Amino acid sequence: MYRYDEVDHRIVRERVEQFRDQTQRFLAGQLSEDEFRPLRLMNGLYVQRHAPMLRVAIPYGHLASHQLRKLAHIARQYDKSYAHLTTRQNIQFNWPELARVPDILAELAEVEMHAIQTSGNCVRNTTTDAFAGVAQDELLDPRAYCEIIRQWSTLHPEFAFLPRKFKIAVSGSVEDRAATQVHDIGLHVVRNEAGEVGFKVIVGGGLGRTPIVGEVVKSFLPTRHLLTYLDAVLRVYNRFGRRDNKYKARIKILVKAMTVEAFAAKVEDEWLHLKDGPSTLRDVDVAHYASFFIDPDYEQLSANPPEFSSKLAEEPAFARWVERNTRLHKRAGYRSVVLSLKKTGVPPGDISAEQMDAAADWADRFGYGELRVAHEQNLILPDVRESDLYEVWQLAKSQGFATPNIGLLTDIICCPGGDFCSLANARSIPVAEAIQTRFEDLDYLFDLGDIDCNFSGCMNACGHHHIGNIGILGVDKNGEEWYQITLGGSQGSHTTIGKVIGPSFAQADVPLAFEKIMTVYLEQRAAGERFIETVRRIGLDPFKERVYAKHH
Amino acid sequence: MQSIIKDGQIVQDGWQILRADAEGQYPAVAPDVDVIVPLSQWLADKASWLARSGKTAVWLAPADDPQLLAADLAALPLVAVDFPAFTDGRGYSLGRLLRERYSYAGELRALGDVWVDLLHYLWQVGFNAFEIKDGKAIDTALSGYDTFTERYQSTHREPVPLFRRRVTSL
Ligand code: HEM
Ligand code: SF4
Numbered sequence: 090m091y092r093y094d095e096v097d098h099r100i101v102r103e104r105v106e107q108f109r110d111q112t113q114r115f116l117a118g119q120l121s122e123d124e125f126r127p128l129r130l131m132n133g134l135y136v137q138r139h140a141p142m143l144r145v146a147i148p149y150g151h152l153a154s155h156q157l158r159k160l161a162h163i164a165r166q167y168d169k170s171y172a173h174l175t176t177r178q179n180i181q182f183n184w185p186e187l188a189r190v191p192d193i194l195a196e197l198a199e200v201e202m203h204a205i206q207t208s209g210n211c212v213r214n215t216t217t218d219a220f221a222g223v224a225q226d227e228l229l230d231p232r233a234y235c236e237i238i239r240q241w242s243t244l245h246p247e248f249a250f251l252p253r254k255f256k257i258a259v260s261g262s263v264e265d266r267a268a269t270q271v272h273d274i275g276l277h278v279v280r281n282e283a284g285e286v287g288f289k290v291i292v293g294g295g296l297g298r299t300p301i302v303g304e305v306v307k308s309f310l311p312t313r314h315l316l317t318y319l320d321a322v323l324r325v326y327n328r329f330g331r332r333d334n335k336y337k338a339r340i341k342i343l344v345k346a347m348t349v350e351a352f353a354a355k356v357e358d359e360w361l362h363l364k365d366g367p368s369t370l371r372d373v374d375v376a377h378y379a380s381f382f383i384d385p386d387y388e389q390l391s392a393n394p395p396e397f398s399s400k401l402a403e404e405p406a407f408a409r410w411v412e413r414n415t416r417l418h419k420r421a422g423y424r425s426v427v428l429s430l431k432k433t434g435v436p437p438g439d440i441s442a443e444q445m446d447a448a449a450d451w452a453d454r455f456g457y458g459e460l461r462v463a464h465e466q467n468l469i470l471p472d473v474r475e476s477d478l479y480e481v482w483q484l485a486k487s488q489g490f491a492t493p494n495i496g497l498l499t500d501i502i503c504c505p506g507g508d509f510c511s512l513a514n515a516r517s518i519p520v521a522e523a524i525q526t527r528f529e530d531l532d533y534l535f536d537l538g539d540i541d542c543n544f545s546g547c548m549n550a551c552g553h554h555h556i557g558n559i560g561i562l563g564v565d566k567n568g569e570e571w572y573q574i575t576l577g578g579s580q581g582s583h584t585t586i587g588k589v590i591g592p593s594f595a596q597a598d599v600p601l602a603f604e605k606i607m608t609v610y611l612e613q614r615a616a617g618e619r620f621i622e623t624v625r626r627i628g629l630d631p632f633k634e635r636v637y638a639k640h641h
Numbered sequence: 642m643q644s645i646i647k648d649g650q651i652v653q654d655g656w657q658i659l660r661a662d663a664e665g666q667y668p669a670v671a672p673d674v675d676v677i678v679p680l681s682q683w684l685a686d687k688a689s690w691l692a693r694s695g696k697t698a699v700w701l702a703p704a705d706d707p708q709l710l711a712a713d714l715a716a717l718p719l720v721a722v723d724f725p726a727f728t729d730g731r732g733y734s735l736g737r738l739l740r741e742r743y744s745y746a747g748e749l750r751a752l753g754d755v756w757v758d759l760l761h762y763l764w765q766v767g768f769n770a771f772e773i774k775d776g777k778a779i780d781t782a783l784s785g786y787d788t789f790t791e792r793y794q795s796t797h798r799e800p801v802p803l804f805r806r807r808v809t810s811l
Contacts, residue, residue: 099791100791100792107789210730244792244793246762246765246794246796247733247734247762248730249733250733324734324737327731332729366795367802367805368794371805371808374805377808
């Protein structure tokens with residue numbers, strides 16, 4: 090994991106002091122509301138329904154156990170003893186007091202954490218595959234590049250006031266688990282014919298009001314040119330992105346308006362001036378950052394040790410959990426464990442201080458003191474020996490972390506919605522819970538298999554509903570909460586935007602509509618066919634007919 | 642005369658800025674004043690501006706193309722960039738382009754919605770003079786220079802990015 094040196098510490102401390110000063114001047118009336126808003130947003134501070142909401146960066150989802158303990162402490166000390174993991178691998182506190190936020194930031198700085206650029210019109214937290222470094226299908230560990238991008242984007246003097254927010258995601262594996270095609274910039278690690286490593290650069294993806302799948306602007310960028318090329322893309326966006334209408338200000342709109350070819354040509358032109366300049370990465374530079382991400386001292390183990398296999402055979406509930414909530418590791422005899430934050434009755438992604446402390450202890454005891462936050466809003470223990478899984482399962486159960494539903498319909502990705510967010514059209518949390526309750530029967534849920542379900546409380550799409558196999562969007566009809574359902578969306582290497590099936594539903598009717606959709610799937614699926622595959626094959630009509638059929 | 646910040650000090654300054662009025666008309670400029678004129682006015686009639694006894698400089702709006710000024714830069718006593726709103730970050734790219742692409746070495750001044758919290762970034766991308774917005778303190782604005790004692794990126798002030806300095810010093 091990356092460790093701060095003296096300079097990193099100093100920069101974060103200076104940012105805390107700057108923000109403390111800005112907050113004091115605001116409270117003293119020297120900064121107006123309009124002046125303070127962009128400044129506080131750039132430090133992750135929204136003002137919401139109940140209180141400010143503070144979003145803390147978890148760079149590319151990497152967390153050390155002592156950092157998680159600090160987050161637990163902050164949740165207890167400054168908030169209501171819980172927090173919320175977001176779809177961009179960050180963590181949010183819903184109830185801090187504005188005047189105490191600088192103190193929270195100072196506490197975070199002690200453990201090499203901050204809230205820099207977690208909101209506002211600037212480059213946001215860089216995200217990547219939650220299984221980076223341990224995934225079986227990894228081509229190249231993306232984390233050194235993520236850290237290089239994190240540093241480049243932190244307080245970049247030229248790009249502090251972009252037309253709109255800017256999100257970068259990096260993927261280094263065969264299967265894209267970082268949603269790179271719906272980011273402002275998506276980077277895929279690839280090898281060219283000569284075996285050289287580089288990036289495929291995708292620009293202009295994004296969800297929100299205008300969902301667009303990003304397009305390739307450069308099919309192979311040698312890694313040493315990463316930062317000069319990013320500078321070129323950002324400069325073109327900074328200068329030419331629209332600033333007159335915030336709904337048309339994302340880079341995706343600029344790319345569409347210019348056409349991807351013209352945009353790519355403009356970037357190329359800008360890049361030629363920057364290429365081979367001082368920001369060019371030398372091998373030693375990359376090696377310096379990569380040195381923070383070398384493998385821990387894994388033991389030589391064999392897969393499926395007898396104590397593990399026998400427990401699997403004896404206890405179906407354990408086998409079920411292993412099937413859904415663990416992933417194969419690049420090293421034999423290890424697995425990555427996904428701690429589910431999708432227990433029925435708890436808002437998706439919410440985590441209590443007690444759970445944080447417990448997970449931090451397990452990371453130390455069973456792993457190497459590291460955890461990951463997945464963009465699906467779950468927590469991951471990346472390195473657990475298979476022989477320890479039974480014990481980890483029991484501990485996870487005791488903390489309400491072991492719902493065996495990862496990747497299933499009830500593993501709902503969900504924004505905070507109307508209970509917390511002042512932009513919401515509708516609440517999301519109670520509806521997500523009603524769906525989870527409806528599909529609580531595990532045999533039924535397992536039979537339905539892999540289904541991504543995504544839920545947003547308004548068209549800002551914080552819950553990525555467009556790329557859910559089944560998506561729900563809160564809409565407002567004359568002041569009432571209604572819900573629109575989309576089908577056929579998907580993330581990953583074949584990102585697709587889902588289609589709306591028809592008129593929206595009243596809150597009470599959403600679970601029933603879900604049930605009808607699932608019944609059509611079960612009737613129609615071919616052997617071994619996943620939900621999304623059936624939807625792709627038979628189209629939306631059979632689902633529409635069933636869901637909107639009149640009762641006689 | 643007004644106070645501005647230049648090269649890290651508060652100094653008196655006599656430049657006037659020519660801006661269009663609400664109807665888009667430009668007021669007449671006396672021949673002996675030092676004036677900063679918009680790019681469009683400069684390009685429309687360089688010769689008459691230069692024929693005056695007062696000095697003439699040019700300011701760029703965020704959407705202006707600095708390349709249009711490239712040929713004149715060596716002879717201009719001052720170039721300014723306007724920030725109509727502090728959240729409009731285009732001027733930062735213009736600053737870098739003027740310094741790094743077009744090698745402008747003279748006074749580069751930030752105008753408009755400019756105050757202490759922006760000074761550090763503006764300085765890093767190449768500005769060396771700042772007209773602090775009316776109503777904002779100028780004396781405390783000087784502290785904005787050293788809000789941060791280090792930065793990660795290659796900038797006009799420190800072209801070698803931190804990652805290179807880091808590895809060399811290992
Ligand atoms: C409660 C306070 C929140 C507010 C006020 C808020 C506001 C917004 C707005 C206005 C947008 C649209 C921006 C645009 O398209 O340019 C947006 C997008 C987004 N938000 Fe939030 N959000 C909040 C919470 C969250 C949470 C809790 C998450 C994660 C669970 C989240 C994740 C996202 C993501 C991933 C997008 C990007 C969608 C895209 O690709 O366009 N937000 N948010
Ligand atoms: S999708 Fe809408 S309701 Fe949900 S958090 Fe984002 S802005 Fe709020």
